Amino acid sequence: MTEARVGGQEGTGQEEIGQETWSQRLREWNPAAISEVVEFRGELTVTVGQEYLREVAEHLRTDPSLAFDFLSDVCAVDRFPMEPRFELNYHLLSLANRQRLCMQVRVRGGVHPVVGTVTPVWPTANWHEREIFDLFGLRFEGHPDLRRILMPEDWEGYPLRKDYPVEGFR
Amino acid sequence: MAPTTTSATGTTQTMVLNMGPQHPSTHGVLRVVLELDGETVVSARSEIGYLHTGIEKSCEALTYSQAITLTDRIDYLAPLSNNLGYCLAVEKLLQITVPKRAQYIRVLLTEMTRIASHLVWLGTHAMDLGATSVMLYCFREREEILKIFEMVSGQRMMTSYFRVGGLALEPPPRWLDRVSSFLEAFPSRLDEYEELLTNNRIWRLRTQGVGVLDPQDAIALGVSGPALRASGVSYDVRKWFPYSSYEEFEFDVPTSTESDCYARYIVRLGEMRESLKIVRQAVPKVPSTGPIRTEAPGIVPPQREKMKTEMEALIYHFKIFTEGFSPPAGQVYQRIESPRGELGFFVVSDGSPKPYRVHVRAPSFVNLQALPKLAEGRLVADLIACIGTIDIVLGEVDR
Numbered sequence: 001m002t003e004a005r006v007g008g009q010e011g012t013g014q015e016e017i018g019q020e021t022w023s024q025r026l027r028e029w030n031p032a033a034i035s036e037v038v039e040f041r042g043e044l045t046v047t048v049g050q051e052y053l054r055e056v057a058e059h060l061r062t063d064p065s066l067a068f069d070f071l072s073d074v075c076a077v078d079r080f081p082m083e084p085r086f087e088l089n090y091h092l093l094s095l096a097n098r099q100r101l102c103m104q105v106r107v108r109g110g111v112h113p114v115v116g117t118v119t120p121v122w123p124t125a126n127w128h129e130r131e132i133f134d135l136f137g138l139r140f141e142g143h144p145d146l147r148r149i150l151m152p153e154d155w156e157g158y159p160l161r162k163d164y165p166v167e168g169f170r
Numbered sequence: 171m172a173p174t175t176t177s178a179t180g181t182t183q184t185m186v187l188n189m190g191p192q193h194p195s196t197h198g199v200l201r202v203v204l205e206l207d208g209e210t211v212v213s214a215r216s217e218i219g220y221l222h223t224g225i226e227k228s229c230e231a232l233t234y235s236q237a238i239t240l241t242d243r244i245d246y247l248a249p250l251s252n253n254l255g256y257c258l259a260v261e262k263l264l265q266i267t268v269p270k271r272a273q274y275i276r277v278l279l280t281e282m283t284r285i286a287s288h289l290v291w292l293g294t295h296a297m298d299l300g301a302t303s304v305m306l307y308c309f310r311e312r313e314e315i316l317k318i319f320e321m322v323s324g325q326r327m328m329t330s331y332f333r334v335g336g337l338a339l340e341p342p343p344r345w346l347d348r349v350s351s352f353l354e355a356f357p358s359r360l361d362e363y364e365e366l367l368t369n370n371r372i373w374r375l376r377t378q379g380v381g382v383l384d385p386q387d388a389i390a391l392g393v394s395g396p397a398l399r400a401s402g403v404s405y406d407v408r409k410w411f412p413y414s415s416y417e418e419f420e421f422d423v424p425t426s427t428e429s430d431c432y433a434r435y436i437v438r439l440g441e442m443r444e445s446l447k448i449v450r451q452a453v454p455k456v457p458s459t460g461p462i463r464t465e466a467p468g469i470v471p472p473q474r475e476k477m478k479t480e481m482e483a484l485i486y487h488f489k490i491f492t493e494g495f496s497p498p499a500g501q502v503y504q505r506i507e508s509p510r511g512e513l514g515f516f517v518v519s520d521g522s523p524k525p526y527r528v529h530v531r532a533p534s535f536v537n538l539q540a541l542p543k544l545a546e547g548r549l550v551a552d553l554i555a556c557i558g559t560i561d562i563v564l565g566e567v568d569r
Contacts (some may be wrong), residue, residue, distance in 0.1 A: 040500045041262050051313060052189050069389055070405075072229070072505065073531035075516045091503050091514065095403065096534055098410055102503060124392030135226075150219035159227055166231045 022066060022101070029059060045089075047103040050115060053105050057121045059148045060092060060103065068092035068101060071118070074128035082163035084108040086138060088115065107138060117143040135160035171410040180457040184212050191220050195298040195554045198564030202541070202557075204550070211553055214536055214545045221568040228513040229528035233494030234260050235334060237525060242328040244530055245566040247290050250276075250283040250319075251508040253332035256528075258413055259504035259515040260334045264469060271460040272336040278349070278452035279322065279331070280414075281445040283438070285356075286315040287509035288438050294436075295558035299376045300327060304366055311359055313353050321345050334495075335470035336463030346453055353450055360442060376427060377431035381544035381556040392536045392544065395511025396441060397560060399425045399432040418455075419448045434559040469495045493524030503531075509559055510534050530569055534562040 023037040023046060033052035038045045048056045058070040066136040070093040077087040084106040092101045118125045120160045129140045130149040136151060137158035148155065157164055176390045190201040199220035205212040225244060229237040241256040242249035254276055261268065268276075293308030316326040322341045323331035331338050368375045383393065388401040398405055408416045424440030426433035463470050471490050472483035499521040505514045514531030537560050544556040 033442040041502050073514050077527045123390045150222040
């Protein structure tokens, strides 16, 4: 195997890129796509417009100065009754630059929102998106296999939504 | 197994077989829907959710401190790692730091957890492949670790020992002696396992070249932990984003470039030795006295003694256990290196005493996605080896 260097084992000779620098780089690349940049407790969260999701995702992964090749996690948050109601948080990691970033997307669309999939960019998103579909009811357009994953197939409702009681509907 | 049948038109027919959810080598309640051509796996689809208990939903109905007990139950083979991940996330939200003594004890115990978890993995994985005696030895050593956990926290498995701001209890006197005697005994035991397996011809035949996962695929599929490192990517959260004073400990990150089941076995055995190294450094580092909890009125329960003499302490104690504490609104993602990989806790606060959302990035859940990549095109018997080396815990997969 010749790919032993993927992770950048040495950890030396890497320029320290400040978080502001890349949020600025992102803005310069497409000012319209980035609506907000927040730093909280040392973690940078970049809010991306729903329609730019796929474009930004691809840029984040392929641009060598960013190279966010590892998608750790996708997590949905229900802000019921606010609109846009759902937030998607993509926790990214760059194995080459040892950097992390959270890409946030606010999803409009009421009770049955639809959002684009990032599975072609990061294949690991497959199960994360299925889980979100299962528990939050967000549809991912273009997902190869959008089925419930944790709940039974015939389950009604989306348990992690805020208007779903903890003890369930009886 | 039915032989490959050829129909009149000359096309090959495949057979669909359910492996699990009640199958000893699926390590719990994993169901794999196999499409078989003879004994060759054409496709393997994991069906999960049999152990889904809605832990993330339940957390939203509990206060921040109460939710700690649920984190034990996510990955029941490494409860302390889960406690640590969650507590660190909440501590990050609250911006409190934990006293050094508590940090070292946390490191010591999570590394013991790693050894205990890897022992269960080794024992069950070896048993799946027919080496039954290894399992008995592994459980003997794990028992010693569980006894240390019991000594410290009062519980063998569902410890809930780490709390927001520090530890639950003062560890009993002379507990480190017990850790030291474990440290003395364990290396030779580890050599014993290696003697049984590492150069064992059957073991090598069953694992070498089986379940190869290219580094590119591993990264694309989000695989982390020993499975990723066995593919040559040295991503270890303890080194990359140190937490709980890991930067003060010297240890190596075992990697391999073979990317097969045998490589994952070698990497995990190496990790056990590295964990021993960390524990060995931690034992003299842990001061015998000193605070185990940070001073944070209104967040961390006051000392028992203070409650008897100070009015404020009594009030805080009452408020912490009736209302809980309210971190400022915001969201944090805390990743730690659990025995299975990157364990992430995403905690969202809306400024109330209950978490608005707790999400667990469960390494088993993500790693299990790689199963088709490992097993497709190989024999059913190899699938068993592959499931074994991914090291899944279904409690964590399904949450």
